[in-house]
Amino acid sequence: LLEVLFEAGEHRSAEELATAVQGRAPDVHISTIYRNLEDLQELGVIVHSHLGHGPATYQLASLAHGHFICEACGATLEAPDELFRGLADTVRAKLGFSIDPHHFAMLGLCMGCQELTRLG
Amino acid sequence: LLEVLFEAGEHRSAEELATAVQGRAPDVHISTIYRNLEDLQELGVIVHSHLGHGPATYQLASLAHGHFICEACGATLEAPDELFRGLADTVRAKLGFSIDPHHFAMLGLCMGCQELTRLG
DNA sequence: ATTCATGCAAAACCTTTGCAATGCC
DNA sequence: GGCATTGCAAAGGTTTTGCATGAAT
Numbered sequence: 001l002l003e004v005l006f007e008a009g010e011h012r013s014a015e016e017l018a019t020a021v022q023g024r025a026p027d028v029h030i031s032t033i034y035r036n037l038e039d040l041q042e043l044g045v046i047v048h049s050h051l052g053h054g055p056a057t058y059q060l061a062s063l064a065h066g067h068f069i070c071e072a073c074g075a076t077l078e079a080p081d082e083l084f085r086g087l088a089d090t091v092r093a094k095l096g097f098s099i100d101p102h103h104f105a106m107l108g109l110c111m112g113c114q115e116l117t118r119l120g
Numbered sequence: 121l122l123e124v125l126f127e128a129g130e131h132r133s134a135e136e137l138a139t140a141v142q143g144r145a146p147d148v149h150i151s152t153i154y155r156n157l158e159d160l161q162e163l164g165v166i167v168h169s170h171l172g173h174g175p176a177t178y179q180l181a182s183l184a185h186g187h188f189i190c191e192a193c194g195a196t197l198e199a200p201d202e203l204f205r206g207l208a209d210t211v212r213a214k215l216g217f218s219i220d221p222h223h224f225a226m227l228g229l230c231m232g233c234q235e236l237t238r239l240g
Numbered sequence: 241a242t243t244c245a246t247g248c249a250a251a252a253c254c255t256t257t258g259c260a261a262t263g264c265c
Numbered sequence: 266g267g268c269a270t271t272g273c274a275a276a277g278g279t280t281t282t283g284c285a286t287g288a289a290t
Contacts (some may be wrong), residue, residue: 013254050170055254077215079211091188095188100228100229104226108211108219110217133279134279148247176280
């Protein structure tokens with residue numbers, strides 16, 4: 001049921017997933033979606049991320065990656081893990097902390113919005 | 121009113137702030153707190169951050185810094201901005217994106233919880 | 241008199257939970 | 266019969282909004 005659906009994209013909110021599942025099985029309730037998402041996370045099949053102020057998004061664990069989100073326009077850039085390697089190494093060395101760069105997005109300003117800010 | 125209160129700490133949720141304000145002015149409603157927090161943010165006096173799954177936390181903009189939060193035990197480490205400089209430079213060069221390392225915490229595992237994971 | 245900020249209640253938003261009903265072994 | 270899973274409704278936690286009152290200019 002759910003697995004079939006996961007072949008339909010990344011960064012899906014629970015509600016989007018519910019709508020998609022309901023296309024095939026109309027009686028599936030969103031609380032069931034949440035419960036199954038939780039189980040699948042415990043199994044390590046999927047992960048969720050927070051991409052800003054909206055609802056959490058879910059995706060297959062194998063597709064997980066970091067994100068940069070523009071605070072001004074909401075643009076989403078995907079971040080290859082290599083970008084975080086330096087930070088991860090430094091933080092592990094200095095604080096003994098092992099970062100998970102996927103769980104929460106990094107916010108900031110995209111190129112276009114930086115220019116808008118500069119122009120005022 | 122609010123400013124007086126901000127001399128009382130960082131990482132305060134709206135509800136904690138409301139309780140603190142109500143110690144001096146009992147009739148202040150939490151919606152007023154939210155409205156004033158929003159105004160102060162637009163003025164650049166304060167910022168809010170998301171330190172995990174709980175409520176947003178507010179603090180004076182001048183005290184803002186990044187955070188590393190342990191996904192297992194919730195421990196909070198404060199992150200000097202220098203740690204993010206390398207990542208910020210790389211991301212600006214490669215993606216034209218200017219990161220704000222304060223807004224969302226970086227999750228991961230603290231030293232103690234890494235060891236538990238390894239043993240467990 | 242007009243504007244603006246406030247208190248309050250209610251809604252909105254996302255997520256979790258209690259419970260009764262259903263299906264499976 | 267027991268056990269796990271579901272649908273539904275309701276609640277939970279956080280934040281926002283509508284509206285009427287009341288203060289300040």
